[in-house]
Amino acid sequence: MEAVFKALADKSRRELLDQLHKSNGQTLGELCDYLDMTRQAVTKHLALLESANLVVTVKRGREKLHYLNPLPINEIYMRWIGKFEQQRVQALHNLKQAIEEKNE
Amino acid sequence: MEAVFKALADKSRRELLDQLHKSNGQTLGELCDYLDMTRQAVTKHLALLESANLVVTVKRGREKLHYLNPLPINEIYMRWIGKFEQQRVQALHNLKQAIEEKNE
DNA sequence: GCAACATGCAACCAAACGGTTGCATGTCAA
DNA sequence: TTGACATGCAACCGTTTGGTTGCATGTTGC
Known part of the structure; x- marks a missing residue:
């Protein structure tokens, strides 16, 4: 790794x-x-x-x-990058909510 | 990058x-x-x-x-790792063949 | 204001890195 | 067999890296 x-x-x-x-x-x-x-x-x-x-x-x-x-690169994606990737969606969701809240 | x-x-x-x-x-x-x-x-x-x-x-x-x-990491995945990932199956096939050729 | 706290900046150092040159080894083909 | 070719090995070298120490600056709370 x-x-x-x-x-x-x-x-x-x-x-x-x-x-x-x-x-x-x-x-x-x-x-x-x-x-x-x-x-x-x-x-x-x-x-x-x-x-x-x-x-x-x-x-x-x-x-x-x-x-x-290509297996080690796949490993990196699965064990490491995927984790952050997953958060990206969450972060965008949070941002969306923050903006919506602000507009209320 | x-x-x-x-x-x-x-x-x-x-x-x-x-x-x-x-x-x-x-x-x-x-x-x-x-x-x-x-x-x-x-x-x-x-x-x-x-x-x-x-x-x-x-x-x-x-x-x-x-x-x-998390965006740069996503970028790396999209532009670089994804490419290799895609090839993964094909590469494994090639590697298998190469080893088989060697054993002959 | 001032003492404690959180951070910034710069010089320094050993080790790792990325590259070189020079030479040795193994393999093919005529 | 021998010369050309493909690669291996090792010593060496400048630069970068990852860490240190020492000191400076800005901020908070009493």
């Missing part, structure tokens, strides 16, 4: 997830094309995403294929 | 949001009770949350009241 939030905090890593979203199962080399940094830097980002369980990798010969795992 | 992700990356800040979720409109002093750090550190965290527009503050006399703003 903590790892997922940390992983999502970086723009480059979100970009990588975006690319995998567009085309799943890309190699390290392919993913490097999208980011303006060295391969080693991209490796580090991918390692972090993998340790957060946001991407899963499979080795194929000398290549390493990267697959997106 | 970037600011929101960065703000959510820290456990203490998520804890603060949680506390505001439980009881909205708390003062700095009250929020300090929940975290094991100095008031100044909490101030910094709240400033970051405020600059990410996740909390809104109102001054009342010598106190500062903190209110949760």
Whole structure:
């Protein structure tokens, strides 16, 4: 959970997830094309995403294929964001009531 | 957007949001009770949350009241997480296939 | 008015972060 | 087999981050 939030905090890593979203199962080399940094830097980002369980990798010969795992993001939504989301409706309701009361 | 992700990356800040979720409109002093750090550190965290527009503050006399703003989190869900969520089923299918291919 | 209280501001510090360079390892293809 | 290719590993480095301490400012209530 903590790892997922940390992983999502970086723009480059979100970009990588975006690319995998567009085309799943890309190699390290392919993913490097999208980011303006060295391969080693991209490796580090991918390692972090993998340790957060946001991407899963499979080795194929000398290549390493990267697959997106959307479950942790779903988890975050269910356990964390949904809670606040739920309150949003309540907050809007409260606001509506406050305005109505004011108009009386 | 970037600011929101960065703000959510820290456990203490998520804890603060949680506390505001439980009881909205708390003062700095009250929020300090929940975290094991100095008031100044909490101030910094709240400033970051405020600059990410996740909390809104109102001054009342010598106190500062903190209110949760759930809209940015909703934004993240709508623009970012929802996209991955949608793909979830498809991605699981792809992953399953990739693993099967590997086992051959 | 003044003492206690709630918060603000700034300098400082260690650790984590995001990136680099250099080199090693493993795999494919001719 | 050997050279090119895809990736792995480790040391290093500037900047950001999360926290501290010390002091300043504004507000309340007696």
